[in-house]
Amino acid sequence: EIVLTQSPATLSLSPGERATLSCRASQSVTRYLAWYQQKPGQAPRLLIYDTSNRATGIPARFSGSGSGTDFTLTISSLEPEDFAVYYCQQRTNWPPLTFGGGTKVEIK
Amino acid sequence: EVQMVESGGDLVQPGGSLRLSCAASGFTFSSYWMHWVRQAPGKGLVWVSHINFDGTIRTYADSVKGRFTISRDNAKSTLYLEMNSLRGDDAALYYCARSRGDYVDQWGQGTLVTVSS
Numbered sequence: 001e002i003v004l005t006q007s008p009a010t011l012s013l014s015p016g017e018r019a020t021l022s023c024r025a026s027q028s029v030t031r032y033l034a035w036y037q038q039k040p041g042q043a044p045r046l047l048i049y050d051t052s053n054r055a056t057g058i059p060a061r062f063s064g065s066g067s068g069t070d071f072t073l074t075i076s077s078l079e080p081e082d083f084a085v086y087y088c089q090q091r092t093n094w095p096p097l098t099f100g101g102g103t104k105v106e107i108k
Numbered sequence: 109e110v111q112m113v114e115s116g117g118d119l120v121q122p123g124g125s126l127r128l129s130c131a132a133s134g135f136t137f138s139s140y141w142m143h144w145v146r147q148a149p150g151k152g153l154v155w156v157s158h159i160n161f162d163g164t165i166r167t168y169a170d171s172v173k174g175r176f177t178i179s180r181d182n183a184k185s186t187l188y189l190e191m192n193s194l195r196g197d198d199a200a201l202y203y204c205a206r207s208r209g210d211y212v213d214q215w216g217q218g219t220l221v222t223v224s225s
Contacts, residue, residue, distance in 0.1 A: 034211045036153075043203060043215035044153065055213065087153055091210035095167040097143070097155040 002026055002090050004100035012108040019075040021103045023088035028068045032092040035064055035073045038102075039084045047086075048073065075105075083107050110134040110214050112187075112204045117219030124194050128219055130187040130204030135214075137185035138162075141207035144178060144189050146200035147218070154200075157189065158207065172198075191221070199223045 003026040013019055023033065031051040036044040046055040048064035051071060061076040075082055088100040116128040128144070144156040157168045157178040166178050177190040187204055199222050206214040 032210075036212075038153075043217055044212070045215075046211060046213050049209065049211045089153075089211065094210065095155075095158065096169050097158070097210065099153040099155070102152045 001096055002029060002093055002098050004088050004090060004098055006086075006088060006100035006103045008103060009101070010104045010106060012106050013078055014108045015078050015080055017078050019073075019078055019082070019105055021073040021075075021086055021105070023066075023071040023073070023100050025069045025071075025090060027093075029090040029092040031067055032090060033064075033066070033071050034089045034091070035062075036087045036089065036099075037082075037084045038087065039081075044087065078105070110206070112206065112214060112216035114202065114204050114216045114219035117202065117221045119222040119224065120194055121225050122195060122223055124223075125190070125192045126194065126221060128189040128191065128202055128204075128221075130216055132185045132187065132204075132206075135206070137180075138182040141210075142178075142180060142187045143205040143207055143212060144187075145203045145205050145212065145215075146198075146221075147203070148197075148200040151200075156202070159187070194221070194223045196223050 005024045007022045035048040038044040052064045063074045085102045085104045087102050111133045114130045143158045159178045175193045179188045201218040203218045204216040205212040
């Protein structure tokens, strides 16, 4: 099973700041990694798939990069609605599909 | 508009059974693989099970293998999860999830399963 480790667990930032979230895989997932956003009381929403492709309707301030075992989600300038929990997910070697433990982006 | 509405969550005693349903609309249900993903209160996302287009391929997380059964009725655009021998660590919000390229591009709002005596 591929384990995904996200860091930091919590990121405290102000609106307008840049957010950089990390996801590290226990073995290579090539480029088959996605990012999801989850707000309190809501279902997750797909943001990025295959490392760097934005899902439909996702603003350009969200970008993804990486390959192999190290991946990054960057939010270039935080909007108030971006404060949420973010999860990464791999699809290279499954079952099982695996998710990271999440990074909470909170308002500083 | 794509919609997936889960139902069937309830309070059940340890060792009990439940059947979850997910009614899908707004897309051609039979064209998509589907997943169940769960989330315990305050915790992260955990994949539970997947089923292919016609139900001939089904996979499960080790933690539920032999206890849970995923199925689908394409004529009714409905996904199911039969859960038996429920344990305390099965308590969670269960999401119905549409697969696109083995990612999840659409999620339901979830149905809550509580396991307690």
